[in-house]
Amino acid sequence: MPTQRTTDKRRQWTDIVPANRLTQFGVVVVFGLLVLAVFGPMVSPYDPVEQHLLNRLQPPSLAHPLGTDQLGRDVLTRLLYGARLSLGIAVAVTAVRLVVGAAVGLVAGYAGGWVxxxxxxxxxxxxxxxxxxLALVIAGILGPSLVNMMLALAVVGWASYARLVRSSVLSLREREFVTASRLLGRSRLHVATSHLIPNIVAPVVVLATLDIGGVILGTAGLSFLGLGAQPPTPEWGTMLASGRNYLRQAWWLVNAPGICIMLAVLGFNLLGDRLRETLSPTQSAQIEQL
Structure with a gap:
């Protein structure tokens, strides 16, 4: 029979690595993408933008595992650099959304009244x-560029965080520990930083995890339409756009970045669902409504 210590270790391990196979798949995908984004470009022998016209549209081979594109560039190398760019943009945009939305929701929920x-x-x-x-409109007005695309995606996404944080603050500000802190003469800043913010971290982190997949999809969509990254930048959306004209001749040009986008979005969604399951039913219901 297993000892108590062995049982405790197993429980700790299952807390880290969930038993659900779909969730395990999501964790593996997210971790794999992060590893490829960080270390992949370091080991690739090819330049992501250097053209080799004599090697254009070569099918997958040992020299080029995912083939080459219409300009002779290695597709795998461009995917690795694209993973770094796409994940970096997604994290940056999500961080801006989180900070702005959480600040607005915190002020609205705690101040009340006309504010x-x-x-x-x-x-x-x-x-x-x-x-x-709305992101298409903003990016179209500002002009096609990575910075303008990131700004457009950040502007349209912070409202969900604001509504989630406000609803949490409205519930927390009537709790006994907040009332006690007020009666002790604590300032609003002290109450917010000591009692409100620590209690809204969990649902906000879950929403941010789910949001990263949506930002990746939005980034690829705007770049595909020509409003985001511009050629020859190795970005998954631009790779889809440049490879669509060669769909019958070179299927790997569209399938490779398309599968990467699908796996990234699926992985972050599965990971977010797992994090959401660890919350209370009330917090989970609040996130599902957004």
Missing amino acids: DEALMRLVDTLLAFPGII
Whole structure:
């Protein structure tokens, strides 16, 4: 029979590596993408933008495991550099969304009154428009570039964080420990940093994890339409756009970045679902409504 120490170790291990196979798949995909994004470009012998026209449209081989594109560039190398770019953009945009949305939601929920009303009407206005359509409009007005695309995606996505944080703050500010802190004469800043923010971290982190997959998809979509990364930047969306004209002649040009986008979005969604399952049913319901 297993000892108590062995049982405790098994429980700790299952807490780190979940038993659900789909969740395990999501964790492996996310970890694999992160490893490839960080270390992949270091081991690739090819330059992601250097052209070799004599080697154009070569099928997958030992020299080029995923073939070459219409300009003779190694597709695998461009995918690895694209993973670094796509994941970096997704993390940066999600961080901006989180900071702005959490700040707005915290102020609205704790201040109340006309401040809450004004900020929530702004949030409702943003949530009334489909995010990708609004991002298309903003990116189209600002002009095609990576920075403008990131700005557009950040602008349309912070409202969900604001609504989640506000609802959590409205519930927390009536709790006994917050009331006790007020009666002791603590400042609003002390109450927010000591009691409110620590209790809203978990649902915000879950929403951010789920949001990363959406940002990756939005980045690829805007780049595919020519409003994001511009050639010869190795980005998954631009790779899809440049390879669509060779779909019958070189299937790997579209399939390779398409599969990467699908796996990245699926992996982060599965990981986010696992994190959401660890929360209370109330917090999970709040996230599902966003």
